[in-house]
Amino acid sequence: MVARHAKPAFTVRRARFIALCLLPGAVFVALFTYYPMIRGAVIAFQRYNLFDLTSTPFVGLENFWSVLAEERFWTALRNTGTWVVVSLFFQFFLGFGLALLLRRQFRGRGLYQAWVFFPWAMSGFLIGLLWRWMFNGQFGVINDLLLKAGIIDERIGFLASPGWAMTSVIVANIWYGVTFFAIMIMAALQSVPPELYEAASVDGASRMRQFWHVTLPHIRPTLALIVLLRIIWILNFPDLIYSMTGGGPAGSTDIITTFLIQQVSGGDYGRAGAVGMLALGLLLAFSIFYLNVTRMERS
Amino acid sequence: MTSSRLAAPSALLAAATLVLAACGSGSGSSSGEVRLRMIESLTSPDRTKLIKSLIADFEKANPGVTVELVSPPLESADQKINQIMQTKKDLDVLEVRDHTAKSMSNNGWLAELPTTSWSGWSDLTDLAQKKAVEVGGKPYLLPYGFYQRTLFYRTDWGMTQPPTTWQELYEAGKKMTTGDRFGYSFRGGKGGADYAVMMISAYNGESVNPEKAYYLKDKRTIFSTPEATQAMDLYLKIFKEASPPDSVSWAYPEMVQGFTSGVTGMLIQDPEVIKTVQESAVKAWSTSPIPKGPTGYALQPVGYAGWGVTSFSKHQKEAIKLVQFLSEAKQSIAFAKGNSLIPISKQAQDDPQFSQGAWKAYLEAQRDPKQVITIRPVDYPGWSQFGIDSDRDVQALITGKKTIAEVLKSWDAFWADQAKQVS
Amino acid sequence: MRRLGKVVVLGAWLLITLFPLYWIVVTSLKPKAEIFSMPLKYWPDAITFEHYAELFSFADFGAYLLNSLIVSLVAAAVVTVIGVIGGHTLARFSFPGRGAVMLAFLVTQMIPLFIALGPLYLLMSDLDLLNRLAGLMLVYVAMLVPFSTIIMRGFCERIPAALEEAAQVDGATRLVAMLRVVIPVMLPGIAATFIFAFVQCWNELFLAITFIDSEDSKTIPVAMNSFITQYDIDWGSMAAATVVSVIPTLVLFAAIRRYIVEGLTAGAVKG
Numbered sequence: 001m002v003a004r005h006a007k008p009a010f011t012v013r014r015a016r017f018i019a020l021c022l023l024p025g026a027v028f029v030a031l032f033t034y035y036p037m038i039r040g041a042v043i044a045f046q047r048y049n050l051f052d053l054t055s056t057p058f059v060g061l062e063n064f065w066s067v068l069a070e071e072r073f074w075t076a077l078r079n080t081g082t083w084v085v086v087s088l089f090f091q092f093f094l095g096f097g098l099a100l101l102l103r104r105q106f107r108g109r110g111l112y113q114a115w116v117f118f119p120w121a122m123s124g125f126l127i128g129l130l131w132r133w134m135f136n137g138q139f140g141v142i143n144d145l146l147l148k149a150g151i152i153d154e155r156i157g158f159l160a161s162p163g164w165a166m167t168s169v170i171v172a173n174i175w176y177g178v179t180f181f182a183i184m185i186m187a188a189l190q191s192v193p194p195e196l197y198e199a200a201s202v203d204g205a206s207r208m209r210q211f212w213h214v215t216l217p218h219i220r221p222t223l224a225l226i227v228l229l230r231i232i233w234i235l236n237f238p239d240l241i242y243s244m245t246g247g248g249p250a251g252s253t254d255i256i257t258t259f260l261i262q263q264v265s266g267g268d269y270g271r272a273g274a275v276g277m278l279a280l281g282l283l284l285a286f287s288i289f290y291l292n293v294t295r296m297e298r299s
Numbered sequence: 300m301t302s303s304r305l306a307a308p309s310a311l312l313a314a315a316t317l318v319l320a321a322c323g324s325g326s327g328s329s330s331g332e333v334r335l336r337m338i339e340s341l342t343s344p345d346r347t348k349l350i351k352s353l354i355a356d357f358e359k360a361n362p363g364v365t366v367e368l369v370s371p372p373l374e375s376a377d378q379k380i381n382q383i384m385q386t387k388k389d390l391d392v393l394e395v396r397d398h399t400a401k402s403m404s405n406n407g408w409l410a411e412l413p414t415t416s417w418s419g420w421s422d423l424t425d426l427a428q429k430k431a432v433e434v435g436g437k438p439y440l441l442p443y444g445f446y447q448r449t450l451f452y453r454t455d456w457g458m459t460q461p462p463t464t465w466q467e468l469y470e471a472g473k474k475m476t477t478g479d480r481f482g483y484s485f486r487g488g489k490g491g492a493d494y495a496v497m498m499i500s501a502y503n504g505e506s507v508n509p510e511k512a513y514y515l516k517d518k519r520t521i522f523s524t525p526e527a528t529q530a531m532d533l534y535l536k537i538f539k540e541a542s543p544p545d546s547v548s549w550a551y552p553e554m555v556q557g558f559t560s561g562v563t564g565m566l567i568q569d570p571e572v573i574k575t576v577q578e579s580a581v582k583a584w585s586t587s588p589i590p591k592g593p594t595g596y597a598l599q600p601v602g603y604a605g606w607g608v609t610s611f612s613k614h615q616k617e618a619i620k621l622v623q624f625l626s627e628a629k630q631s632i633a634f635a636k637g638n639s640l641i642p643i644s645k646q647a648q649d650d651p652q653f654s655q656g657a658w659k660a661y662l663e664a665q666r667d668p669k670q671v672i673t674i675r676p677v678d679y680p681g682w683s684q685f686g687i688d689s690d691r692d693v694q695a696l697i698t699g700k701k702t703i704a705e706v707l708k709s710w711d712a713f714w715a716d717q718a719k720q721v722s
Numbered sequence: 723m724r725r726l727g728k729v730v731v732l733g734a735w736l737l738i739t740l741f742p743l744y745w746i747v748v749t750s751l752k753p754k755a756e757i758f759s760m761p762l763k764y765w766p767d768a769i770t771f772e773h774y775a776e777l778f779s780f781a782d783f784g785a786y787l788l789n790s791l792i793v794s795l796v797a798a799a800v801v802t803v804i805g806v807i808g809g810h811t812l813a814r815f816s817f818p819g820r821g822a823v824m825l826a827f828l829v830t831q832m833i834p835l836f837i838a839l840g841p842l843y844l845l846m847s848d849l850d851l852l853n854r855l856a857g858l859m860l861v862y863v864a865m866l867v868p869f870s871t872i873i874m875r876g877f878c879e880r881i882p883a884a885l886e887e888a889a890q891v892d893g894a895t896r897l898v899a900m901l902r903v904v905i906p907v908m909l910p911g912i913a914a915t916f917i918f919a920f921v922q923c924w925n926e927l928f929l930a931i932t933f934i935d936s937e938d939s940k941t942i943p944v945a946m947n948s949f950i951t952q953y954d955i956d957w958g959s960m961a962a963a964t965v966v967s968v969i970p971t972l973v974l975f976a977a978i979r980r981y982i983v984e985g986l987t988a989g990a991v992k993g
Contacts, residue, residue, distance in 0.1 A: 014815070021811040022823065024804045025867045032842065032864030033830045039841035050381060051680045052405045072691070098735060101728055112732065114976050116739050121971035123925030123943060126964050130742055133749070133957055137545030138562055141745055144762045157545035160487070162698045175738070232831050239927060248488065249547045250694035250701075260836050265378060266684045267402065269840060276837030283832040338935070342948070369935045372947040379935060382840070386847035479760065560758040580755060 044273030051267055063274035073275070075251055076259040082166060083241075083255050084234050087173040092227065094174065095181025102182070103189055120179040128243030131172035135159050135244075159245050162252035169244050169253050176240065177230070184226045188219040224294040231290075232283060256282075331363065333614050335621060337392035338369040338383065340376040340399075341604060349637040357624045364617050366392075384408045387611040391618040395607040398686075400434040401678040403607075409439040410608040410615060412622065419627045427643035430603050434678055439607055441626040444640030446569040446602035447672075448497075448589055449660045451576060453564040455583035456480070465498055465533055465590045468565065472541030475564040484557040484566040485542035487697055488550035492689035494567070495534055496521075497589070497599055500673070502530035504594025512600060512673035513714050520718075522711040530592065531696075531703040538697045547697060569602070573657045574639040586660035588670055598671045601641075679717045688713070750774070750961035757957055773962035782937070783945065783966070790924055790941040791970065793855050797862040798919035801870045804863070805915055809874025810904065814883065824875075827868035839932055846933055853936040861933065862923045870915045877911035878904065913978050921971055942967045 044063055046056045067073050098116070102109060119127065134142050137157035146152045158168040192215055200210050238257035241247065247254035247262065254262075256279045263272035339350060347370045354366045371379040377399055383390050384403065395403060403409050414420045414431070423431070426445065431438045450468075452461050456475050462468040472482020486494050500507055503526050508516045515521055538546070543562060546553070551568075558566040559579035566572070567589055576584060591597040606622040608615060624630060628644040635642035636652060641661065647653050654662055664670040676682060689710065695701040749757060750773050752766040777783045812820060842861070843852075851857030886903055905912070927943040934940055946967065949960045 015817065018811055018815050018817055021807050025808040025827075025871055026823075028804070028860070028864040028867050029827065029830055032845075032861055033833065033838065034826075036838035036840075036842035036845060037833050039844075040837035040839075043840075044837075049680070050406075051402045051683070053385070054406060094735075097731075101732055112736065114972075116736055117975065118743060118968070118972065119739060121921060121968055121975055122964070123927060125925070125927045125943065126946070126967070129960060130746055130964065133961075134742060134745060137543065138557075138560075139758055139760075139762065141762060155545075157543075157547060160545045160547035162700065175742070229831070236832065236834060245548065246489070248691070248694055250698050251691050252698075257834060257836070260834055262687055264836055264839075266687045267381075268684065273837050276834045279834050280832055280837075284829065287828070287832065344948070367936065370937075370948070371935050372931065372944070374947065375931055379932070382843050382932070385840075386844060386852075388847055389852075556758065 040273050041277055042273075043269050044277045046270050046273075048270035048273070049268050056270075059270070063270045064278070067271055067274045067278065072251055072254065073256075073259065076247075076254040076256050079166065079251075079253065080235060080255040083170065083173075083253075084231055086170050087177060087234055088227070088231060090170075090174040091177035091181050091230070094178045096185055098178060098182040099185035099189060102186060117179050117183065119176050120183070122176075124176065124237060124239035125243045127172060127176050128240040131168070131175075132159060132244045135168050135172075160249055162250050165245055165249055165253045169241050172244060173234070173240055177234070180230065181226070185219070185223070188222040188226075189215065192218045221294075224290075228287060228290055228294075232287070235279075235283065333364045333617050335364065335366045335391040335614060335618055336369065336389055337366055337621070338371065338376075338380055338390060338394065340371075340373075340380060340394040340396060342370045342373045342376055346638055349634065353625060353630050353634065354621075356630070357621055360624070361617070361620065364621075366621065384609070387609075390609050391612040391614055392621055393607055393609060394604055395440040396604040397430075397434070397602060397675075397677050398683065400439060400607075401682070404435040404437070404439050408610055410610045410612065410619075412438045412441060412608060412619060414438050417623055419623055422628050422645055423626070423643050424645055424648075426601065430601075431605070433674070440605035441607075441622055442603045442605035442643050443625065443631060444603070444635045444638065444643060446571070447641060447661065447664070448567050448569060448599055449657075449664070450587050450589055451558060451566040451568060451572060451584060451657075452587070453581065453583060454585050456564045458564070461585065461587035462565075462590050463587075465501060465530075465537075465592060468590045469533055469537050469541060472537060472565060476541050479562070481543045481546075481557075481563045482541035482565055483537055484549065484554040484563040484568075485538050485546035486549055486551075486554050487538070487547040487694055488553070489690055490550055491693040492686070495531065495689075495693055497567075498530040498534050498592070499527045500598040501590070501592030501596060502526040502594065504592055504596035504598075507598055507671075507673065509598065509671055509673040511676055512598065513676050514718065518718070520711045520714040522707045522714065526592075526594075527707055528703060531707065535697065535703065547694060570639050570641060570658070570661070572639075576657075586657045588660050588664035588667065591669065596669050596671060598673050600673045600675045676714075676717070679721055681713065681717045681720075685710075685713060746961045746964050749957055750965050752958065754958055773958040774966070776959055777962050777966065783963070785938065786940050786942050786945045787966070787970075789855060789939060790943075790967075793858050793862065793941060794920045794923035797859045797866070797923045798916050800859070800863050801866040801919045802912055802916045804867055805870025805874040806905070806908070806912065808867070808871040809876075810878045812871065812875040813878035814886075824872070827871055830868045835928060839928070843932060852933055853939050855939055858930060858933055858939075858941070861929055862919075862926065865926075865929070866919045866922060870919060873915050874908070874911065877908050881907050917974060917978055920974065924967075924971055 043056075045058055045060060047059045047062070048056045102113065122130075134140050135158040137143065137155055137160055140155075140158070142158070143152070143155040147155065156164060158164045196214050196218065197210065200214050235255070236257060238255060238261065241253055241255060241258055242261065245253045247258035256275065260272055260275045260279065263269075263275055337354075339347065347368070351368060354368060358365055377396070380393055380399070381402075384393075384406070387408075395409065400409075412431075414428075420428070423441075427442050430442045430445075431440060450461060452458060453475075458471050458475070462471050468483065475482040485491075496513070499521055500512060503515065503521050503524055506515045506517070506524075507521055508514050513521055515524070521527060543549075543557065546557070549557065554563075554566060555568060555572055555575055557563040558572075559576055559581055561581065573586075589597050589599060606625055608618040608622055612618045625634070626643065628646045631644050632642055632647050632650065634640070635644075635647065642650075642653060652658070692701060692706045692709065696703065696706050748763075748765060751769045751771070752763070753768065753770045753772065756763060756766055812823065846852050846857055846861075849857075851860065881904060925943060926941075927947065930941045930944045931947060934944055942963075946960065946963045949956045949963065
């Protein structure tokens with residue numbers, strides 16, 4: 001860890017130095033992130049509806065109870081689970097596979113990387129639109145390709161049928177997210193010191209064993225952290241679903257964040273605040289649990 | 300020592316960002332000039348162009364006044380307007396919609412507009428005058444035009460006469476549905492519940508209270524009757540047997556695209572679509588009034604939006620002048636033509652463009668006493684929430700996740716509760 | 723055999739990645755009528771650049787590009803500098819509350835944007851930062867500082883503190899030591915953080931759409947969102963805009979790709 005060398009004593013002057021260095025970041029985060037969040041959190045305990053903002057009394061937990069009593073909230077919660085777990089699973093393993101394949105130098109690797117990493121350069125919103133266009137039930141190219149290949153007999157309204165919509169948005173999300181994992185895992189793989197492998201080959205370990213016993217343990221902390229960050233991001237950034245289905249049809253792709261957006265557009269800021277606080281609470285609880293399980297707290 | 304060395308750059312950084320902020324792109328208004336800020340809601344590129352040209356005329360006629368037009372993307376426009384209104388700053392003129400008028404007036408964001416003292420007032424049609432004061436009983440906006448639905452249909456897909464009832468529409472649509480073609484541009488996405496309400500109203504017919512169109516004359520909701528169930532049965536059949544499966548998620552653009560790209564043979568939409576269809580590849584088409592229910596009645600609201608002035612405008616006089624300018628015959632007719640809307644000016648009644656071709660269906664509907672204009676409960680607190688909830692219910696219904704009885708029951712309960720809240 | 727398998731897999735993945743790109747380019751080159759025509763054409767009968775022309779004539783797309791470029795470059799630069807200073811401090815000193823600072827940064831990532839958006843809007847209005855590129859930059863910096871700080875901290879930890887101490891022994895102050903010794907070693911990490919921040923700013927939609935509505939301050943994503951109108955999603959223009967908007971990031975990416983791969987999580991390696 002950090003303290004390989006003796007650290008200078010903690011003095012007032014040092015404290016001032018530390019504070020000054022952390023100040024710029026802290027100011028930004030406090031002013032533009034925490035302050036609005038706290039104000040938003042307060043609204044969750046008020047009757048705060050656009051319909052009449054002239055009276056906004058405190059109503060205790062009323063907004064929370066009303067959200068929790070709603071079946072749609074629970075549907076959104078279940079969908080959130082599916083959305084995060086399935087997306088993450090494929091993003092992770094495909095990304096891992098890609099990173100392993102790209103690990104060793106080969107001719108054209110640079111060029112290949114430049115092209116294959118391209119989804120990373122696009123915004124989730126654009127990717128949503130692009131896939132919405134490709135999944136279109138009439139003019140969508142995916143239907144056309146599947147018809148030509150003889151896999152389907154008639155066009156499928158991918159984003160129109162509750163059975164297909166979630167699969168479709170997840171496919172788009174996987175396409176989008178594999179690159180992120182590939183980049184991150186490649187970086188992690190490169191951090192494994194070659195000496196470790198040398199030691200292992202002396203022992204005559206097979207490639208498979210090498211991977212299990214040398215590579216994986218070494219990059220595990222990194223993997224744990226990027227998986228956590230990714231989970232938070234997949235959950236918190238609804239732009240892809242928002243631009244593909246808006247949560248429809250019939251709420252079948254509603255995740256907790258699109259549900260939140262709907263509350264905001266319905267004008268009930270109080271309830272929106274309550275949904276937001278519930279989402280934040282769940283994420284926090286999950287992260288603490290996750291960090292404990294992966295024992296990240298040690299570092 | 301060391302600390303101050305590093306403190307300097309970080310302080311510099313903070314200072315630099317603040318300076319950047321202070322002298323950003325926004326420039327203060329120069330002396331003597333009045334600068335109005337105006338925001339539109341139903342944004343589209345062509346419409347923005349038109350509004351800009353009207354504004355240019357206004358600026359020419361009023362030296363010393365400049366107008367900045369803000370055109371947020373349609374999807375987020377109303378939310379953006381509400382956000383600006385909450386800051387009570389930097390906005391003078393805005394587009395107010397029937398959906399948003401009530402909450403805006405509740406919150407005290409809109410200024411009352413002079414009516415009788417303005418020469419243009421008497422030139423407005425009765426409908427325009429009525430709608431100007433509909434919400435809150437005070438003139439918070441001047442409508443710029445009206446949206447009323449009409450039936451668009453292909454004349455080259457084997458249909459000789461347009462359907463006059465929903466039953467006929469269903470049968471005709473079913474006949475048209477073969478292979479890649481479908482009978483009807485169904486709206487299952489955003490705004491879809493509106494069409495269910497339209498059918499339910501037609502089936503309830505005369506017993507509906509046109510002033511509060513979600514209620515019957517006997518105060519029950521329109522969703523509580525056996526007629527409502529009948530209407531929804533047919534509604535579901537129209538979707539299943541005469542509409543593209545993809546239309547589960549169709550909203551305005553997809554419905555229109557469905558019709559103009561030759562996927563569907565019938566479409567019920569606003570007059571704006573007349574222009575779109577004229578410019579499309581579909582050549583053999585016509586219009587007719589919306590279909591009726593078994594009672595012989597068709598009921599629909601007339602949608603509208605207009606220009607209003609904010610209560611916190613620092614240049615209210617000029618802002619009102621701009622709104623009045625836009626509502627004068629010449630400008631309002633140009634605007635109605637450009638967007639193909641039902642005009643607000645009496646003078647437009649002599650204009651051939653609004654009485655010929657596709658527009659004839661509107662005149663026909665106006666003359667028919669059984670084509671009734673209603674007022675939706677847009678001024679009830681639950682209005683926006685219902686808009687979102689009911690659309691989802693419709694999707695749940697047509698995808699088989701909910702039954703007709705469940706949907707109607709929840710809508711009935713919702714509006715019965717709203718009636719209690721309002722009274 | 724093994725090699726062949728690798729080639730096949732990599733080829734297949736390349737195809738899957740690039741097909742949507744190909745499709746968007748084709749759509750952007752099709753005349754309007756052909757976009758909605760059956761059967762689908764995999765290459766336009768007649769290539770048209772009308773959508774691109776429209777982009778630069780009707781909408782002031784050049785200006786939007788410039789706005790996006792300014793906002794993204796400045797915000798990414800500020801984020802990186804703050805990240806280096808903050809990350810270095812967190813890595814080199816142990817002090818009471820260090821864990822709390824880290825936690826506070828991590829939690830920012832979990833806050834749903836949409837509960838903070840309304841209050842943030844009022845704040846921006848009070849500070850007179852609405853409709854200003856500078857305002858957008860400040861918000862973007864706030865959004866990305868936690869990530870850059872955490873990454874940079876990880877990076878600093880990998881550099882032996884002895885390097886800096888050696889420099890100090892030589893009489894250089896800490897700041898100079900940092901500049902001379904640490905920064906060059908951290909260059910890959912700095913580059914990676916910078917491009918990551920740049921891409922995030924370049925693509926950001928929800929904040930931009932909330933805080934910018936005047937014509938002269940619009941960024942690319944805001945302008946693109948305008949193509950979704952009530953009447954018609956203009957797929958041709960949307961496709962053309964997508965192609966144009968992706969180019970700068972691709973160029974930047976190609977230029978410093980090597981650093982990214984080495985850099986991005988090298989910082990996070992030590993978590």
